[in-house]
Amino acid sequence: MAIAKAERLMNLALCLLGTRRPLSKRELRDSIEAYVEAARPEKGTAGSDDSFNRMFERDKDDLRELGLVIETVENLDGEVGYLARRDSNRLPPITLDAEEAAALGLAAKVWQQARLAGAASGALQKLRAAGLPEDVDPYEAHGALEPRIPVHEAAFEPLMLACRDRRPVVFDYRKASAAHPEPRHVEPWALECWRGHWYLAGFDRDRGAERVFRLSRITGRVRSRGTAFSAPVPDVVTVRETVASWAGEIADRSALIRLRAGAGYPLRAKATGVRELGDGWDELEIPYGHGLDAWLVEFGPDVVVLEPAELRADVVDRLRAVAKG
Numbered sequence: 432m433a434i435a436k437a438e439r440l441m442n443l444a445l446c447l448l449g450t451r452r453p454l455s456k457r458e459l460r461d462s463i464e465a466y467v468e469a470a471r472p473e474k475g476t477a478g479s480d481d482s483f484n485r486m487f488e489r490d491k492d493d494l495r496e497l498g499l500v501i502e503t504v505e506n507l508d509g510e511v512g513y514l515a516r517r518d519s520n521r522l523p524p525i526t527l528d529a530e531e532a533a534a535l536g537l538a539a540k541v542w543q544q545a546r547l548a549g550a551a552s553g554a555l556q557k558l559r560a561a562g563l564p565e566d567v568d569p570y571e572a573h574g575a576l577e578p579r580i581p582v583h584e585a586a587f588e589p590l591m592l593a594c595r596d597r598r599p600v601v602f603d604y605r606k607a608s609a610a611h612p613e614p615r616h617v618e619p620w621a622l623e624c625w626r627g628h629w630y631l632a633g634f635d636r637d638r639g640a641e642r643v644f645r646l647s648r649i650t651g652r653v654r655s656r657g658t659a660f661s662a663p664v665p666d667v668v669t670v671r672e673t674v675a676s677w678a679g680e681i682a683d684r685s686a687l688i689r690l691r692a693g694a695g696y697p698l699r700a701k702a703t704g705v706r707e708l709g710d711g712w713d714e715l716e717i718p719y720g721h722g723l724d725a726w727l728v729e730f731g732p733d734v735v736v737l738e739p740a741e742l743r744a745d746v747v748d749r750l751r752a753v754a755k756g
Contacts, residue, residue, distance in 0.1 A: 443487075455512045469482045599655070603651045725749065
């Protein structure tokens with residue numbers, strides 16, 4: 432059985448990084464199993480050094496394209512050798528300030544209830560070993576509101592894997608206006624959490640168009656199909672905007688808010704007007720539609736709603752509910 436290319440490249444990289452002196456082609460050929468196999472004479476042939484040479488040159492070029500610095504050195508006898516010096520291939524130390532560490536900690540806490548919780552925790556431990564500030568606890572609360580992405584839907588994990596692997600899926604879906612679910616054949620693009628609910632954006636094969644599905648309305652098991660995608664995946668899937676439009680996030684009026692200077696950049700990006708108030712506050716005019724109250728609550732004490740009164744009341748009610756736990 433042929434040795435997998437990824438394993439072959441890894442073995443070659445380890446050999447070049449682990450040596451203190453240049454290794455010749457002959458030494459590399461005798462040290463790496465895949466090269467031994469390539470150079471082994473086949474039945475009825477005299478040998479296959481040419482096969483080994485072609486494979487080695489391709490592998491060397493591939494490693495260089497991946498960023499490994501490989502030196503070619505000629506010794507006193509005129510023999511060419513190769514090595515990858517550790518100091519030339521070592522990444523610079525990872526340095527994180529308190530704000531960057533806090534952002535990583537919040538990102539890890541977001542996934543506490545999901546399958547990625549273990550991976551996120553392990554990544555933070557590695558970053559601490561690589562230079563995370565000792566006086567910063569990435570798991571410490573850094574605001575009045577603690578981020579959570581609830582993942583209660585059974586469809587989340589199979590859809591996440593299908594998005595990653597680009598595998599079409601089939602599931603039964605019940606629309607809000609329908610009494611019974613219907614089967615959907617979907618090419619999944621991405622998952623997005625919007626206002627506390629998970630949505631899947633993808634290509635609906637039955638309707639021949641892009642669609643968005645709320646995971647809580649998927650019934651039964653998600654089944655994968657071994658076929659390839661029939662529609663091209665957009666280079667940049669603006670899932671958040673797509674989900675917002677499908678979920679009823681249509682702004683039909685404006686709201687006036689006060690926003691602490693240096694905070695709330697997503698709100699600033701949506702603002703149609705900004706005015707400096709002084710004393711560390713700005714006044715923003717932003718589009719007002721369904722779900723804005725829940726979004727404003729996410730910014731905690733950095734946002735104060737000025738008008739309309741109904742939006743201010745909704746935000747105050749949500750904050751009181753958070754305070755009561």
